[in-house]
Amino acid sequence: MRSMKVNLDKKTLSSHEIRIGNSILDRMALLIAKNHKAGRYIIVTDDNVGPLHSAKLIAALKTAGLTVDMIEFPAGEHSKNIDTAMEIAEKLLDLGADRNSLLLALGGGVVGDMAGFVASIFMRSVPYIQIPTTLLAQVDSSIGGKTAVDLPSGKNLLGTFYQPRAVFTDLHYLTTLPEKEFKNGLAEIIKYGIIDDEKIFSLLENNIEQVKRKDPALLLKLVEGCCRIKKSIVEIDEKEQGLRRILNYGHTLGHAIESESAFSIAHGEAVALGMTAAARISENVGYLESAECKRIEDLIGKAGLPGRIPVSLSTRGIMSRLKTDKKKDGDVVHFVLLKKIGMPFVNGGIDDKITSAVIEGMK
Numbered sequence: 001m002r003s004m005k006v007n008l009d010k011k012t013l014s015s016h017e018i019r020i021g022n023s024i025l026d027r028m029a030l031l032i033a034k035n036h037k038a039g040r041y042i043i044v045t046d047d048n049v050g051p052l053h054s055a056k057l058i059a060a061l062k063t064a065g066l067t068v069d070m071i072e073f074p075a076g077e078h079s080k081n082i083d084t085a086m087e088i089a090e091k092l093l094d095l096g097a098d099r100n101s102l103l104l105a106l107g108g109g110v111v112g113d114m115a116g117f118v119a120s121i122f123m124r125s126v127p128y129i130q131i132p133t134t135l136l137a138q139v140d141s142s143i144g145g146k147t148a149v150d151l152p153s154g155k156n157l158l159g160t161f162y163q164p165r166a167v168f169t170d171l172h173y174l175t176t177l178p179e180k181e182f183k184n185g186l187a188e189i190i191k192y193g194i195i196d197d198e199k200i201f202s203l204l205e206n207n208i209e210q211v212k213r214k215d216p217a218l219l220l221k222l223v224e225g226c227c228r229i230k231k232s233i234v235e236i237d238e239k240e241q242g243l244r245r246i247l248n249y250g251h252t253l254g255h256a257i258e259s260e261s262a263f264s265i266a267h268g269e270a271v272a273l274g275m276t277a278a279a280r281i282s283e284n285v286g287y288l289e290s291a292e293c294k295r296i297e298d299l300i301g302k303a304g305l306p307g308r309i310p311v312s313l314s315t316r317g318i319m320s321r322l323k324t325d326k327k328k329d330g331d332v333v334h335f336v337l338l339k340k341i342g343m344p345f346v347n348g349g350i351d352d353k354i355t356s357a358v359i360e361g362m363k
């Protein structure tokens, strides 16, 4: 089992370990029993992951001598709202949970964001542990302590920064992950290669077929590499004041494309389109060499992610959604652009005409 520490503000005592491995369930249960003592443990999961993976987790925790209960909610982004948060809080009370209880978030990013959000406010906060089961959650959402639910007017608009006590990443969970969810995670892994690590980028370029076949050794290397990048960024900028914004590479335009398509384009596909668009904008304004832009487009294509925006999506519609992105400051849309692979920067001065032309050029 690999281990790394997320070093955060000493005053808040929020530093914690991320442990990564393949089939680590029994050791995870023992470590939870030893290092994270609580009166009772409540697994929060969704109704896809629960039936697949909760029985073994419950058995392992019980073998380690712990009192365990479970709360399940319907899978999917549509559950990530305040009503589900309130239902979970009511169920916690029914189960007799108190401030001496600990929540275990077993699932993808929706479960992690939801369980983290509830943990941050239930009885003025209880501890929680992330056990991510999607590739996206393993390399991204389980790290960094951003928790949230959606509001009718937008995603993640109600949330907190609240760090987990630990993250346990078991690659074994990926064996049951649907292909389209795997691709969502793969898009994020490519993003880490683009924004931080030329080595990860070339590892992907040279081994993309093995990655798609979920080669365990390669996946372990990639997941560990991505976790190191994310945790280093979070250590410097826990509350997303500056550096952490580079994690949004491809996401600003990606979110606009995703919502303009009324979510018919999957998140990972939209991020892939956003990453190509950001590379092309970088090339267009003279920051990124054409050869580097082509490497990015080629890798995205070889990964099986799209490079073309459907003609049916209106460029004007995408542009107007960009302007309502909550990450913009005032009227300026901040793009994460590239000087080269591994060297991103934030730019708030891109002319709308350039962005529109790049979108049109990708149709």
Ligand SMILES: NC(=O)c1ccc[n+]([C@@H]2O[C@H](COP(=O)([O-])OP(=O)(O)OC[C@H]3O[C@@H](n4cnc5c(N)ncnc54)[C@H](O)[C@@H]3O)[C@@H](O)[C@H]2O)c1
Residues within 6 Å of the ligand: 046, 047, 048, 049, 052, 075, 076, 077, 080, 107, 108, 109, 110, 111, 113, 133, 134, 136, 137, 140, 141, 142, 143, 144, 145, 146, 147, 155, 156, 173, 174, 175, 176, 177, 178, 181, 184
């Ligand atoms: N907090 C953060 O920093 C952060 C970062 C990125 C994304 N997010 C959030 O994460 C969410 C997306 O996360 P996601 O892509 O993991 O989505 P998700 O949690 O909805 O999971 C995707 C689907 O896969 C299923 N699933 C999960 N694990 C499985 C497994 N091992 N086997 C079979 N099925 C499994 C789920 O039930 C769901 O249907 C969004 O709400 C997004 O806002 C948060």
